[in-house]
Amino acid sequence: MTDHDDTRPHMPLGLALRGYTGVIQHLSTKDTGSALSDIELESRLIELGFVEGARVEVLHEGLVGRDPIAVRVDSITIAVRRREAMAIIVA
Amino acid sequence: MEAPLLHLALVGTPNSGKTSLFNALTGSRQKVANYPGVTVERKEGFFVTPLGRQVSVVDLPGTYSLRGRSPDEEITRDFVLGKASGEIVPDLVLCVADSTNLRLTIRLLLELKRTGRPMILVLNMFDIASRRGITVDVERLAKELGVPVVTSIAVRKGGTADLLALTDEISAKLASEPQENSWRALSVSELRATQREADRIIADCVSLPARPDTWTARIDAVVLHPVGGLIVLALILFVMFQAVFAWAQPAMDLLKSGFDALGELVKATLPDGLLQSFLQDGVISGVGSVIVFLPQIILIFLFILLLEDFGYMARAAFLMDRIMGGAGLHGRAFIPLLSSFACAIPGIMATRVIDNKRDRLTTILIAPLMTCSARIPVYTLIISAFIPAKDVWGFINLQGLVMFGLYTTGIVSALAVSFVIKFFMIRDYAPAPFMLELPDYKMPRLKSIAIGIYTRAKMFLQRAGTTIFSMMVLIWFLASFPQPPAGSTEPAIDFSLAAMIGKALEPLLAPVGFNWQIAVALIPGMAAREVAVAALGTVYAIEGGKEAAEQIGQVLATKWSLATALSMLAWYIFAPQCASTLAVIRRETGSWGWMAVTFTYMLVLAYAASLVTYNVAVALGAG
Numbered sequence: 001m002t003d004h005d006d007t008r009p010h011m012p013l014g015l016a017l018r019g020y021t022g023v024i025q026h027l028s029t030k031d032t033g034s035a036l037s038d039i040e041l042e043s044r045l046i047e048l049g050f051v052e053g054a055r056v057e058v059l060h061e062g063l064v065g066r067d068p069i070a071v072r073v074d075s076i077t078i079a080v081r082r083r084e085a086m087a088i089i090v091a
Numbered sequence: 092m093e094a095p096l097l098h099l100a101l102v103g104t105p106n107s108g109k110t111s112l113f114n115a116l117t118g119s120r121q122k123v124a125n126y127p128g129v130t131v132e133r134k135e136g137f138f139v140t141p142l143g144r145q146v147s148v149v150d151l152p153g154t155y156s157l158r159g160r161s162p163d164e165e166i167t168r169d170f171v172l173g174k175a176s177g178e179i180v181p182d183l184v185l186c187v188a189d190s191t192n193l194r195l196t197i198r199l200l201l202e203l204k205r206t207g208r209p210m211i212l213v214l215n216m217f218d219i220a221s222r223r224g225i226t227v228d229v230e231r232l233a234k235e236l237g238v239p240v241v242t243s244i245a246v247r248k249g250g251t252a253d254l255l256a257l258t259d260e261i262s263a264k265l266a267s268e269p270q271e272n273s274w275r276a277l278s279v280s281e282l283r284a285t286q287r288e289a290d291r292i293i294a295d296c297v298s299l300p301a302r303p304d305t306w307t308a309r310i311d312a313v314v315l316h317p318v319g320g321l322i323v324l325a326l327i328l329f330v331m332f333q334a335v336f337a338w339a340q341p342a343m344d345l346l347k348s349g350f351d352a353l354g355e356l357v358k359a360t361l362p363d364g365l366l367q368s369f370l371q372d373g374v375i376s377g378v379g380s381v382i383v384f385l386p387q388i389i390l391i392f393l394f395i396l397l398l399e400d401f402g403y404m405a406r407a408a409f410l411m412d413r414i415m416g417g418a419g420l421h422g423r424a425f426i427p428l429l430s431s432f433a434c435a436i437p438g439i440m441a442t443r444v445i446d447n448k449r450d451r452l453t454t455i456l457i458a459p460l461m462t463c464s465a466r467i468p469v470y471t472l473i474i475s476a477f478i479p480a481k482d483v484w485g486f487i488n489l490q491g492l493v494m495f496g497l498y499t500t501g502i503v504s505a506l507a508v509s510f511v512i513k514f515f516m517i518r519d520y521a522p523a524p525f526m527l528e529l530p531d532y533k534m535p536r537l538k539s540i541a542i543g544i545y546t547r548a549k550m551f552l553q554r555a556g557t558t559i560f561s562m563m564v565l566i567w568f569l570a571s572f573p574q575p576p577a578g579s580t581e582p583a584i585d586f587s588l589a590a591m592i593g594k595a596l597e598p599l600l601a602p603v604g605f606n607w608q609i610a611v612a613l614i615p616g617m618a619a620r621e622v623a624v625a626a627l628g629t630v631y632a633i634e635g636g637k638e639a640a641e642q643i644g645q646v647l648a649t650k651w652s653l654a655t656a657l658s659m660l661a662w663y664i665f666a667p668q669c670a671s672t673l674a675v676i677r678r679e680t681g682s683w684g685w686m687a688v689t690f691t692y693m694l695v696l697a698y699a700a701s702l703v704t705y706n707v708a709v710a711l712g713a714g
């Protein structure tokens with residue numbers, strides 16, 4: 001499988017549907033609408049393993065508005081709201 | 092010369108097995124009870140190493156970094172840095188890692204190293220890692236990290252032997268001069284850099300077959316299904332309440348006949364009079380009528396601890412996040428609220444995991460509306476006296492169904508109150524982020540469940556022995572004095588202080604259908620809800636003679652109308668009948684104001700609910 005090459009379009013993880021797999025390209029915490037400050041949000045995402053190069057897969061979605069999502073990040077599973085996941089740019 | 096006490100601290104990410112390790116090391120030599128949901132209390136335990144060194148160990152709240160984003164994480168940071176007031180700086184920090192998931196812990200460890208504290212990396216859950224084919228080059232890892240590394244299996248007998256040996260070895264050569272602390276909060280780029288460094292070290296020392304836990308994936312396919320998951324959650328809660336009501340019965344009957352026999356024994360041995368009345372009506376039937384509920388309390392804690400240990404609680408938070416979000420609650424509030432079904436006190440303390448102040452406050456305010464186990468005695472008594480024990484649709488017990496309805500009403504009201512708070516009191520509300528690790532499922536461990544239940548049962552019995560006992564003595568006194576004049580024909584209690592107090596309150600409570608006996612029982616019920624049952628027992632026993640005490644349920648059925656009984660149930664859903672809960676609210680919010688708000692709003696709701704229930708029931712002919 002060569003689906004993680006540079007030709008894949010970049011998109012926020014917050015828009016990904018169940019079953020999506022990709023690799024984190026970078027974090028962009030501007031204008032996500034999260035209650036956290038940009039720096040705080042970025043720090044927390046990093047602390048939970050959302051760093052450049054990590055493989056992600058959207059495993060589950062909630063009932064209301066497909067939110068929150070359960071994301072496999074390398075070897076662990078993290079639940080996040082889509083609003084915060086908008087800061088994670090994947091391809 | 093005796094070596095001084097060695098101080099250890101357990102630090103690690105949530106679910107890495109800190110509490111299990113703590114239990115394995117210290118057994119039952121622990122100083123503070125652990126509450127379900129999260130490690131909210133400072134728990135200290137003691138043990139002796141193989142070489143005879145006395146050790147104290149503290150189980151700290153889980154954290155991903157030392158930044159201290161929540162009150163819980165601040166405890167951990169301050170403790171490790173030696174800044175916590177009245178605490179000793181730990182001599183040795185045990186950084187506990189889940190071996191199947193090293194990335195986040197190794198990053199945390201690199202941050203911890205900057206504090207200069209001596210440290211050991213404990214690769215816990217090594218059994219699971221081996222089973223999954225993960226291999227770790229322990230020596231190389233220790234060299235790269237510059238920290239001793241040891242493997243451990245917290246839940247297996249002897250699984251901490253290597254850790255104990257290493258502790259002995261290290262403690263023998265611990266430097267006594269203070270080390271340099273160069274820790275400060277990491278910037279975003281430093282965080283990234285440490286994570287890269289951690290990932291590089293892991294790549295060098297750990298081989299990870301790409302084989303995730305298939306069991307977890309399979310269970311989650313059902314349990315986290317958008318619709319199926321909610322059905323499973325509802326089923327779990329439903330089974331839990333049916334179980335608490337039905338399964339506990341035989342054990343409760345046994346306890347009850349035990350206390351009855353004891354009462355009879357006292358009656359037969361002692362001459363009639365005050366002492367006999369005090370022991371039989373005040374002490375034995377009073378305290379006994381509360382202790383009878385021990386089986387139900389054990390069962391509800393059993394369920395909560397099992398779900399917690401299994402790893403389901405985080406899933407429940409995931410499922411409920413948006414649904415609770417609609418009512419202005421954070422998904423993380425689910426765990427504290429679920430704990431509140433056992434008791435609001437651990438529930439309110441567990442809100443410390445919610446890092447946003449407002450979310451936390453809302454959760455604290457509504458936690459007492461969750462049906463705590465102290466309401467069970469009251470509900471059980473009234474339900475079994477007034478609701479027929481028949482089956483509906485062939486398999487559901489009607490009494491269990493009513494119980495379920497009471498719980499549901501509590502939950503729905505809590506959501507409604509939270510909704511109101513969101514709209515009227517806290518306007519500039521921005522939802523705090525929900526970010527939570529969903530740990531792999533684990534088989535619950537008999538030992539940790541047993542320790543958990545044991546500490547709760549002990550707390551309950553201690554309460555029965557102290558608060559409840561003293562309240563019962565007070566009630567008995569109020570109901571027995573002054574004694575009736577010689578030759579009077581009315582029941583003795585009519586002359587007592589209790590009757591005077593009750594009758595003074597009666598006009599206030601008459602609109603909701605409460606008689607003066609209930610008014611008397613409600614007052615000591617402020618100390619602890621379950622006392623109301625015992626108080627009613629005492630009041631009616633002194634009023635109606637010995638037979639009444641043994642059959643309080645049947646007495647109520649003849650003395651109360653169905654409307655009064657239903658009104659009493661409605662009252663108990665809402666009433667702020669618990670002094671300890673109010674005290675904890677004051678402590679956790681740091682404000683008398685919020686305590687007063689809680690008390691007032693619950694009292695208003697209780698009165699309104701009872702008023703409506705009573706009048707509707709009377710109008711329908713149940714008066």
Ligand SMILES: Nc1nc2c(ncn2[C@@H]2O[C@H](COP(=O)(O)OP(=O)(O)O)[C@@H](O)[C@H]2O)c(=O)[nH]1
Pocket residue numbers: 103104105106107108109110111112130153215216217218219243244245246247399400401402533534535536539
């Ligand atoms: N198989 C296995 N399970 C463990 C081990 N240590 C802890 N657990 C389980 O992992 C779960 C979380 O442990 P806990 O001690 O509550 O983690 P804490 O959040 O760090 O306190 C529980 O279900 C434990 O039974 C271990 O060494 N091996």
Ligand SMILES: [Mg+2]
Pocket residue numbers: 109110111129130
């Ligand atoms: Mg713990």
